[in-house]
Amino acid sequence: MTNVYADKRILLVDDEPEILNMLISILNSEGFYHIKTAQNMKEALALADSFIPEFAILDIMLPDGDGFMLMEQLKKTNDYPVIFLTARGENEDKFKGFGLGADDYIVKPFLPQELIFRMMAILKRTYKNENHFVKLHDSIIDFERAEVIKDNIHIPLTAKEHNILEVLYRNLGRIVTIDALCEAAWGENPFGYENSLMSHISRIRTKIEKNPASPTSLVTIKGLGYKLVVEEN
Amino acid sequence: MKSIPKLIKRFVAILLISLFLFLLTNFFILFIISKNMTASGSPYTTANETAKKLQRTENGYCLDKDTLTKLNEWGAWAFLIDDTTHKIVWCTDNLPNHIPEKYSLSDISDLTLGYIQDYPTYTGASEYGLFVIGYPKDRYWKSMYPTWDYYFIKNFPKTLIFVFSVNLALIFFIYIITSSKLIKSVKPIIAGIQALGEDKSIHIKETGIFSELAMNINHTSDILESQKYQLRKKETARANWIAGVSHDIRTPLSMVMGYASQLKHDIRLTDDEREKAAVIVKQSSRIGNLINDLNLASKLEYNMQPTSLYQENIIAIVRQVVVDFINITISDKYKIEWKTDNDLSVCLVNADKNLMKRAVSNLIQNSINHNENGCTIYVHIQTTEKECLITVSDDGVGATDEEIDKINNTPHYMVCDHNTFKQAHGLGLLIVKQIASVHNGSITIKHSRYGGFEASIILPLS
Incomplete structure (x- = not known):
């Protein structure tokens, strides 16, 4: 399959040249060729000025500073997605990384496929199409207008329905737990909203499905959650 | 500090008994003497x-x-x-x-x-x-003015009781003043001994009548502190060593895994070569998981793993773990079934979310690791009045009675107090045990009702 993000400029920072070479090799095999590497913070900052990366993979332990500081510096000039790829696997480091705005945190050792999957997910999220329409089996969701178009009829979505569908769409093809959907609709620690969620799901189905009794787009995974399935383009 | 009021009560009781006996004896002696003195008549x-x-x-x-x-x-x-x-x-x-x-x-x-x-x-x-x-001059002493106020005589019993009470109060006051000084000296000594029993560091002022005792307690506390410090130092060094080694292995292992994975997918290589590369990927992944487990197990063992316990809905945590496993589509050979009652949607437990996720993941992964030919994994949560029970069972190959007994009763070599490398179970189960323990819970291992293996984490409800 063609990599639609192959033209993205990628900055790799790690003090180990062997790791950098391996990362280049992994990324090349996926079609990414606009890659620049740096082995320390100073070099990375200098490179970022001229190269203007659109994605960065940073190590945390660098000879002249740490990846956290580097990310803060890099994001000052341009805001683009950053993944930390590090041997530091402590939760505190992960929380710090995410807290500072990292898009992902991968602990070494890692499988190349894992890195690519995570990277593609972030690229997809960040550089998504301006098209806000999502084509389902029986309808189209317009997230920007918060409405569903079914049989040429525009049906408005409520705020909660919109939030639920958005979370499901972000995890397209994957199960989203009941709890995560409740959190999307009612905020943190939403205990006891399962029945309300079911009512909302039922209402969404009447809007997006041709036959809500036998749904094809918004599928129930018994006891666990729901999954949004879209028509393959 | 319950001993101080007890001590005061005992002292007061002794004082009262002493006073009573003292008065009784004096009245008796007075009575005998007066009787003797008036033997010849008035x-x-x-x-x-x-x-x-x-x-x-x-x-x-x-x-x-x-x-x-x-x-x-x-x-x-x-x-x-x-x-x-x-x-x-x-x-x-x-x-x-x-x-x-x-x-x-x-x-x-x-x-x-x-x-x-x-x-x-x-x-x-x-x-x-x-x-x-x-009579001779030294025979009698005469009271020459034996005149008493009438009301004094009339109120004599009351006056006597009043005088007696004032005397008693005075004695009490003197007693309280003196004994409070004593208690003031005893109090830090008792507090010190209690603190030693609670494994706390203490330093008592070495003054007053118990200065020598205070000195000995301080000395004992210093010895205990020093032993504790040495033990902690040893444990920290051990955990740091494991953390350091596992950290240092991660980068070279990444390269092994990365390149082997590329070779595994390189169509220019023969099937045999790609298969060998796949083995390298699989085994290096195992090493990666092992160092992660070793690091976490040692930190949990030496209380170096930071834990943040909050009131969490354990159903949501376990459900997320199950969904994560299903979403990564492990393999068609493995099916995960959610067997928790739909009516049970909230089960609040004081838990560290990440550690609990890790514990449940380990149990599911354990079923996968021990059933190469595939199995169905059942995840079940139920509650009692005080506890929450998370059960992961499978219909796989299971374990013999002897193996289950070993898992339940033989400690892992990492936490064993004697030299042994005989492994009762992997690090995964040890971590589950340690995580349960961090949450004041426990785990049980038995045969599954579906024919395979079953592990349960029991946690107290918050």
């Missing part, structure tokens, strides 16, 4: 009775022999004052020479009340005049 009575015995004879007056002998024995003397002339008209032979022979009314008043020339005198009424008995 001198007033003697004077009256003797006066009545005085007889008038033709030759004057006379007393019977017995009475005279008694007076002599006491060293006493007697005389009779005539009512009209106020002169001595009779006397005993031993009347001192310097005793006046004539008495005015005021003299009579004086001798009746008190003394004649320092001799204590007592009077009795005789039909012939005033009968006077005089």
